[in-house]
Amino acid sequence: xxxxxxxxxxxxxxxxxxxxxxxxxxxxxxxxxxxxxxxxxxxxxxxxxxxxxxxxxxxxxxxxxxxxxxxxxxxxxxxxxxxxxxxxxxxxxxxxxxxxxxxxxxxxxxxxxxxxxxxxxxxxxxxxxxxxxxxxxxxxxxxxxxxxxxxxxxxxxxxxxxxxxxxxxxxxxxxxxxxxxxxxxxxxxxxxxxxxxxxxxxxxxxxxxxxxxxxxxxxxxxxxxxxxxxxxxxxxxxxxxxxxxxxxxxxxxxxxxxxxxxxxxxxxxxxxxxxxxxxxxxxxxxxxxxxxxxxxxxxxxxxxxxxxxxxxxxxxxxxxxxxxxxxxxxxxxxxxxxxxxxxxxxxxxxxxxxxxxxxxxxxxxxxxxxxxxxxxxxxxxxxxxxxxxxxxxxxxxxxxxxxxxx
Numbered sequence: 001x002x003x004x005x006x007x008x009x010x011x012x013x014x015x016x017x018x019x020x021x022x023x024x025x026x027x028x029x030x031x032x033x034x035x036x037x038x039x040x041x042x043x044x045x046x047x048x049x050x051x052x053x054x055x056x057x058x059x060x061x062x063x064x065x066x067x068x069x070x071x072x073x074x075x076x077x078x079x080x081x082x083x084x085x086x087x088x089x090x091x092x093x094x095x096x097x098x099x100x101x102x103x104x105x106x107x108x109x110x111x112x113x114x115x116x117x118x119x120x121x122x123x124x125x126x127x128x129x130x131x132x133x134x135x136x137x138x139x140x141x142x143x144x145x146x147x148x149x150x151x152x153x154x155x156x157x158x159x160x161x162x163x164x165x166x167x168x169x170x171x172x173x174x175x176x177x178x179x180x181x182x183x184x185x186x187x188x189x190x191x192x193x194x195x196x197x198x199x200x201x202x203x204x205x206x207x208x209x210x211x212x213x214x215x216x217x218x219x220x221x222x223x224x225x226x227x228x229x230x231x232x233x234x235x236x237x238x239x240x241x242x243x244x245x246x247x248x249x250x251x252x253x254x255x256x257x258x259x260x261x262x263x264x265x266x267x268x269x270x271x272x273x274x275x276x277x278x279x280x281x282x283x284x285x286x287x288x289x290x291x292x293x294x295x296x297x298x299x300x301x302x303x304x305x306x307x308x309x310x311x312x313x314x315x316x317x318x319x320x321x322x323x324x325x326x327x328x329x330x331x332x333x334x335x336x337x338x339x340x341x342x343x344x345x346x347x348x349x350x351x352x353x354x355x356x357x358x359x360x361x362x363x364x365x366x367x368x369x370x371x372x373x374x375x376x377x378x379x380x381x382x383x384x385x386x387x388x389x390x391x392x393x394x395x396x397x398x399x400x401x402x403x404x405x406x
Contacts, residue, residue: 002032003097003100004035004038004039004042004079004093005042005072005075005076005079005090005093005094005097006097006100007029007031007032007035007039008046008075009071009072009075009097009101010031011025011026011029011031011039011043012025012043012046012047012071012074012075013071014029015043015047015308015311016067016070016071016311017067017068019312021306021308021312022043022044022047022308023306025043026039026040026043041083042075042078042079042083044307045082045083046075047308047310047311048304048307049077049078049081049082049135050074050135050307050310050311051131051132051135051310052132052133052135053073053074053077053078053135055120055132056117056120057070057073057074057113059118060116060117060118060120065106066103066106068101068103069098069103069106069110072094072098072101072110073094073110073113073114075094076090076093076094076114077114077117080114087114087115090114091110091111091114091115094111094114095110095111098110127142127145130144130145130152130153130156133153133157134157135310136156136310137310137313140156140300140310140313140315141156143315143350144156144349144350147349147350147351148349148389151389151391154389154391155389155390155391155397156303158304158389158390158391158395158397159304159395160304160305161180161209161394161395162179162180162189162190162191162192162193162395163189163190163191163192163193164182164188164189164190164206164207164208164209164212165187165188165189165190165193165204165205165206165207166184166186166187166204166205166206166207166212166237167186167188167203168186168202168203168204168205168265169203170203170204171186171188171204173198174188174190174193174204177192177193178190178191178192179191182209182212182394183376183377184209184213184216184376187207187209187212189209189394189395202265205233205236205261205264205265207233207237208302208305209377209393209394209395209396210301210302210347210388210393210396210397210398211233211234211237212237213375213376213377213393214234214292214343214345214398214400215234215241216376217343217373217375217386217400217402218238218241218290218341218343218373218402219241219341220241220242221241221242221243221289221290221340222242222244222289223242223243223244223246223287223288223289223290224238224241224242224244224246224289224290224291224292225245225246225248225288225291225292225332225335226238226245226246226247226248226292226294227248227277227291227292227293227294227295227328227332228248228249228277228293228295228296228328229247229248229249229258229272229294230249230251230254230257230258231257231258232247232257232258232260232261232262232270232272233261235247235258235261235267235272236261236262236265236267236270239262239267239269242269243269244269244271245267245269245270245271246271246273246284246288247262247271247272247273248272248273248274248275248277249272249274249275250274250275250276250277251274252274255272255273255274258270258272259272277328277331277332278324278327278331279331280334281335284334284335285334285335286334286336286337286338287335287337288335288336288337289336289337289340289341290336290340290341291333291335291336291340291341291342291343292343292345293328293329293332293342293343293344293345294346295324295325295328295329295344295345295346296321296324296325297321297325297346297347297348298313298318298321298346298348298350298353299313300313300347300348300349300350300397301346301347301348301349301388301389301390301397301398301399302347302396303397304390305395318350318352318353322352322353322356322357325346325353325357326357326360326361329344329357329361330361330365333361333365333368333403333405336405337405338405338406339404339405340404340405341402341403341404341405342368342402342403343373343400343401343402343403344357344358344361344400344401344402344403345398345399345400345401346398346399347396347397347398348398348399349387349389349390349397349399351382353399354382354384354387354399354401355383355384355385358370358384358385358401359384361403362384362403365403367405367406368403368404368405369403369404369406370384370401370402370403371401371402371403371404372384372385372386372401373386373400373401373402375400377393377394377396378392378393378394379392379393384401385399385400385401386399386400386401387399388400
């Protein structure tokens with residue numbers, strides 16, 4: 001029998017020790033095809049429960065184990081606590097893998113830990129308790145509890161709803177699979193969805209419900225600039241509403257992603273450009289009817305799809321992101337024609353990346369008037385825009401608003 005902890009360890013070692021995002025680590029690691037689904041489940045599960053497992057390990061050890069050993073223990077804990085696997089089998093697999101990695105000296109520790117660990121009581125302090133219960137970084141738990149009060153736990157623990165697929169044609173051929181109908185035409189969320197030849201033929205694409213919601217809220221026109229466009233999903237969908245779409249991206253390899261996406265989906269009016277949307281381009285001055293700034297952000301609204309965000313995102317990042325967000329929005333505001341519309345969006349649930357940025361922008365740009373859009377997807381309306389939250393918005397956490405140039 002293949003050791004079920006081996007492949008998850010290989011993948012997660014690249015995340016914890018190599019700083020790679022989980023999707024990247026999975027893509028570049030050769031794993032056993034027969035048990036790939038199990039490997040993916042364990043990898044995502046470990047990262048989703050990372051802070052919780054750290055709490056268990058800390059409560060049952062005098063000093064934390066080395067990273068490699070900690071990864072093995074976390075994989076084993078996930079199988080024991082959340083996959084209901086037999087104790088003796090998981091412990092044996094963990095000890096075997098420890099030895100296989102040349103860490104015979106730690107095998108006894110791994111064996112003893114997994115046979116004797118206890119689940120500790122949760123902290124009494126409310127922020128710390130929330131962080132452990134929802135396996136969240138403490139800084140994020142504090143921010144969300146301050147902003148959302150009792151809803152913070154629901155936001156942090158909202159699960160992924162599945163794989164969101166937007167169909168161009170042929171949706172009826174796939175609807176025998178378990179799915180959720182979204183408020184948007186030909187967009188469904190499936191429990192599982194295996195890519196087939198229809199993907200390469202442009203019959204459908206994978207696009208988050210949040211991305212579709214943003215595109216649906218945007219009014220059409222002649223010329224659109226998508227300021228931070230990779231991988232290209234919004235540019236391609238919006239190409240049906242605009243005569244031409246200029247899709248900007250900072251890095252060359254991400255520009256190629258947009259180009260490939262547009263070609264696959266037959267969007268011939270999407271024009272990818274490598275440029276920095278925070279730096280003024282005089283050729284774009286007042287040249288567009290509509291500009292979309294889907295800016296770099298903390299990603300705190302999509303943690304359920306990308307649990308590695310909880311590892312890599314730090315509280316200290318937010319101030320720098322705020323600077324970038326305001327700079328991109330301010331610069332791109334110069335590209336909108338009189339009477340045109342500027343859209344601002346993030347995949348964040350933090351008010352300092354959403355309402356606060358909008359407030360600052362309006363203070364600096366009296367030539368713009370707030371124009372909160374409408375959406376079919378359930379949301380909360382804030383003072384300055386639409387806040388979508390994972391537990392009410394089909395798993396999607398993001399923010400959207402718009403401005404009219406006077």
